[in-house]
Amino acid sequence: MVRAFVLVNSETGFEKENLETIKSQSNVKEAFRVYDAYDLIVLVEEQDETQLKEAIFHRIRKLKRIKATLTLPFG
Secondary structure, three states: OEEEEEEEEEOOOOHHHHHHHHHOOOOEEEEEEOOOOOOEEEEEEEOOHHHHHHHHHHHHOOOOOEEEEEEEEEO
16 A cells, blocks of 8 residues: 655635545545645555556646645655
């Protein structure tokens, strides 16, 4: 099992919409709105590193109104 925190920067005004969309994904264990350089912090969990990259690059970063992400893998 591999996990990562993903910090997400949304377009202004779409933070709540992005949070709800991201929270609905099965690989997302936790997701919270934060206030600073990033708008959301997301805990993603997958079986291996390849699936983790797939989840981040194709299910989070490809969402409309996502400006940037920062991935912090652990465990």
